[in-house]
Amino acid sequence: MRSHITGLDHVIIAVRDLDAAAETFRTLGFTLTSRGSHAEWGTANYCVMFDSDYLELLAAAGEGGPADRVRAFTAQREGLMGLVFATENAEADCLRLGVEAPGNLSRAVATAQGATMARFKAAPLPPDTTPGVGSFLCQHLTPEILRQPGWTEHANGARAVASVTALVADPIGLMPAWDSLIGPAASTATDETVTIHTGKGLVFLCRPEDLDQLHPEADEEEPPAPPAMVAMTIKVADTEAAARVLNANGVAFSRDAAGTIRIAPSEACGIFIEMITSS
Known part of the structure; x- marks a missing residue:
């Protein structure tokens, strides 16, 4: 089926x-x-x-x-x-x-x-x-x-969920189950990290020791023990504009050379949030 x-x-x-x-x-x-x-x-x-x-x-x-x-x-x-x-x-x-x-x-x-x-x-x-x-x-x-006028218009320019990251003990061993859910070859592995292509948005499965490779700074606040979802990446229209909104609202965040915004879990209800410019 x-x-x-x-x-x-x-x-x-x-x-x-x-x-x-x-x-x-x-x-x-x-x-x-x-x-x-x-x-x-x-x-x-x-x-x-x-x-x-x-x-x-x-x-x-x-x-x-x-x-x-x-x-x-x-x-x-x-x-x-x-x-x-x-x-x-x-x-x-x-x-x-x-x-x-x-x-x-x-x-x-x-x-x-x-x-x-x-x-x-x-x-x-x-x-x-x-x-x-x-x-x-x-x-x-x-x-x-569900989408009433104005509800999809955000001051930070948010447009979509790009990905969610979960910590698990054995990402590779979980691939068959995810392929059964989404479809054949939905999951791919890079070293010990698994990317699940859902059709709309990605799910990353990684070991706790590999979290900072996917999300630099995400382990600066102690993450929960696996299994646990810990990080989410949001596509925005323009990270420069999003950064101005965060600054105006007094939200602490960092940025890297590519412009990616990183917000600590303490600022976002326990979630490490990244904002990237949508392509």
Whole structure:
């Protein structure tokens, strides 16, 4: 059976205080959506929307299994908790992967015409499906609702998620599982680091001792023990313009000779963020 996965849909960032995290991301130059909630899961969110993917700031707000998992994660740390892969047919992909059928999910979205329900089919993937990374499948049933006027316009010029990096003990050994998810030869190895080509956005798997080769300065603040997602690279229209926004907002960051912006986890809800000029 063929894969219906089209790439990264969004990145889940688990936080303890949702409104405080939203203010942190506004300071980084991102525009946030209205606050949403998932009645079925007991969670609440703000999103940072790009044209074809997005970031989700997620917090526990009520009762439910997903809320309990967010609480368990944030009891240890804030940061990158999961990846969500877009699928054009969630039921077919779940059948192909031999996992439980997707469930229905919804959340209210504020629009100029009033609150409207965005609807999805979503399925959590077992740990052995995407080893080293917690993940979900998501099929959008109402994609037009999620991108309201102005929501994809960011002061820092952000356009898309370029990549997410996870620390794992044995990147090479995880390649077959990822190829089964995405498709044949989706993962490639360079020395001990694995690059997963999702179709839209990259996932890097690396050993802790190799993190600074992918992301110089990322290990200056002690990263969590593997398996853990620790870094995210965002494409922006112009790193010079993004740097001016960060300076104006009092955000500490560094830049290299190529202009790449690096923001420490202490400034970004536990995530090492890089900003690069989109090509």
